[in-house]
Amino acid sequence: MGSLVKEETSPSLMTEFLEKCGGYAVVDGGFATELERHGADINDPLWSAKCLITSPHLVTKVHLDYLESGANIIITASYQATVQGFVAKGLSVGEAESLLRRSVEITCEAREIFYNRCTKGSWDFDHAGKDSRRPVLVAASVGSYGAYLADGSEYSGIYEDSVSKETLKDFHRRRVQILTKSGADLIAFETIPNKLEAEAYADLLEEKDIDIPAWFSFTSKDGVTVPHGESIIECAKVADSCKHVVAIGINCTSPRYIHDLIISLRKVTRKPIVIYPNSGEVYDGLNKKWIKSEGETEEDFVSYVSRWRDEGASLFGGCCRTTPNTIRAIANVLSCDSPAPSKLKFRQ
Ligand SMILES: C[S+](C)CC[C@H](N)C(=O)O
Numbered sequence: 001m002g003s004l005v006k007e008e009t010s011p012s013l014m015t016e017f018l019e020k021c022g023g024y025a026v027v028d029g030g031f032a033t034e035l036e037r038h039g040a041d042i043n044d045p046l047w048s049a050k051c052l053i054t055s056p057h058l059v060t061k062v063h064l065d066y067l068e069s070g071a072n073i074i075i076t077a078s079y080q081a082t083v084q085g086f087v088a089k090g091l092s093v094g095e096a097e098s099l100l101r102r103s104v105e106i107t108c109e110a111r112e113i114f115y116n117r118c119t120k121g122s123w124d125f126d127h128a129g130k131d132s133r134r135p136v137l138v139a140a141s142v143g144s145y146g147a148y149l150a151d152g153s154e155y156s157g158i159y160e161d162s163v164s165k166e167t168l169k170d171f172h173r174r175r176v177q178i179l180t181k182s183g184a185d186l187i188a189f190e191t192i193p194n195k196l197e198a199e200a201y202a203d204l205l206e207e208k209d210i211d212i213p214a215w216f217s218f219t220s221k222d223g224v225t226v227p228h229g230e231s232i233i234e235c236a237k238v239a240d241s242c243k244h245v246v247a248i249g250i251n252c253t254s255p256r257y258i259h260d261l262i263i264s265l266r267k268v269t270r271k272p273i274v275i276y277p278n279s280g281e282v283y284d285g286l287n288k289k290w291i292k293s294e295g296e297t298e299e300d301f302v303s304y305v306s307r308w309r310d311e312g313a314s315l316f317g318g319c320c321r322t323t324p325n326t327i328r329a330i331a332n333v334l335s336c337d338s339p340a341p342s343k344l345k346f347r348q
């Protein structure tokens, strides 16, 4: 373990949560693509956030489907929900801010519905009480500035060359302030394609009116760097140095790169590692379509999970084009094959 690895003084929200879950946790799967599979038209600059306006019932349904499949962490539909994006659609700033809050409320409501379904009439629940319920966290999604650009820029990160860190902080600040006070358990900064945006998020998390744990999850197209070109190691160091960051990981990346990325992350952090790859297909950002590649099948994807766990990851789910079936299969792998506590790779 390198000298950059810091000792944490107290257990974080995530290490405590992982302990409650038995050492690992299941994250949900692709959200936008699941809305699409159920018939939503998300060919829109707001992408999945469009459904917060047009079909909130479908947002609830997808959350419930992932909970029924075994998810311990459900991620809100706010990936591409920004004040700027909603205002561009003709909404007022107040309406835009309400929709951001609503994205979290819907997710918390889904958790309550799920708990009520599980416990209704259950003798066990009456005797064991709330502690016997499956632990579930609500993570408020924040997509990158590239997501707002709505052209697949989160897979290039190239805008780093034309925007400053201060511009990125100004862009994200209001949304993060709102999500901080929304009732979410943490923020999931997702699909981060460059180091500058990670630095902007880390700075925001130090601001006095932003007080919430977060995970930073990067994307990669080669298993070594983020799309803009910085090494995953450099990016992970930014996340590791931020005391509010409770997990570091990789999402919306082909499963074939995950092994090498976990090895790199483990060189610079002992924080929990979160892994939620996509199906291995490639996104055409101009036409908003997924192109079939020689990607992994769902079965191959799931067969990697216990190896990734042995390499040091502890939270597993799926990103774009994965489904509740993927998540059910991951939950099954982990429940059949749980690690001895001594093998847990994160600092308690
Ligand atoms: C993670 S990508 C598939 C999200 C969608 C993209 N920002 C777009 O609007 O096309």
Ligand SMILES: N[C@@H](CCS)C(=O)O
Pocket (backbone or CB within 6 Å): 029, 030, 031, 032, 033, 048, 075, 079, 141, 190, 191, 252, 319, 320
């Ligand atoms: N949480 C988002 C990530 C997109 S890359 C989703 O699943 O739609």
Ligand SMILES: [Zn+2]
Pocket (backbone or CB within 6 Å): 191, 251, 252, 278, 319, 320
């Ligand atoms: Zn994705």
